[in-house]
Amino acid sequence: MIKIRVLIVDDSPFSQRLIKDALKESKYEVCGCAGTGSDGIRQYRELQPDLVTMDLTLPDMDGLECCRELLTIDPAGKIVVVSAMKDEAIINRGTAIGVKAFFQKPVKSEALLLGFEQIISQQGNEAGQQHFLEYFIAAFTKNIKDMTGMDVLSVDHSKIQTVVSHGLGVIIGITGSQQGRIMLDVSMDVAQEFTKKLLGTDVVADEDIFNSISEFTNIIAGHSISEINNVLKAKEFEIRLTPPSIIIGESIAIINPKMTSNTVTAKTAIGPLHMNVGFVGGK
Incomplete structure (x- = not known):
């Protein structure tokens, strides 16, 4: 050996x-x-x-x-x-x-050996991170249904290097043993209709939209990372999240040369919601 x-x-x-x-x-x-x-x-x-x-x-x-x-x-x-x-x-x-x-x-020797094993196994990190994406997709689609009552009509995803915003984006950083980001990106029209569904009302202010989309993104991220941490198990390899940041504007390019990310598009009755998940390097 x-x-x-x-x-x-x-x-x-x-x-x-x-x-x-x-x-x-x-x-x-x-x-x-x-x-x-x-x-x-x-x-x-x-x-x-x-x-x-x-x-x-x-x-x-x-x-x-x-x-x-x-x-x-x-x-x-x-x-x-x-x-x-x-x-x-x-x-x-x-x-x-x-x-x-x-x-x-x-x-303890057991903890050290487990830690080494986790690190060595992450040499095939892209495959591991691709597996992580499944947790984000599951949380994304489940919470659309659970929080708004809307069905997700279809889900598509593709690898990209540059994210171009559609109007309103919420970005949450991923830190710890893995580093990256999750971003929810929607047009302002979809954001408004989605917020109405979330709040169960016909009238929403801009502040309602920003707060609701931000918290929805935080819930998706929190559910996903909790599931991933349950898989990783060892405390030394836990993943954590940063507070959300909001960007407003269409056609804003978000580029990280070290990151290849996946954009997942969930099509609904009110329009598409885009979730982008990416990790950096081999952490």
């Missing part, structure tokens, strides 16, 4: 030993240990490991800065933080850099 090679960057011989012991009799092998960030960078270049465990407190540099250096060398690198420190600020900084997961010392 070909072993998956792991580089440990940690200035504590005790922690290095614990990680080595956790990986014994598994498909992972420790190919190197570095006690400083600079040595970790040197060994990363030489050894080209499949995975890196990174302590945050190194004698010569901040562990997250070391992560940044490694990911500059290899943007597809897979790094997990194993440190006594684990708080929201660290997770946010690390996630923005490209760290795959965060473990707090002392980490």
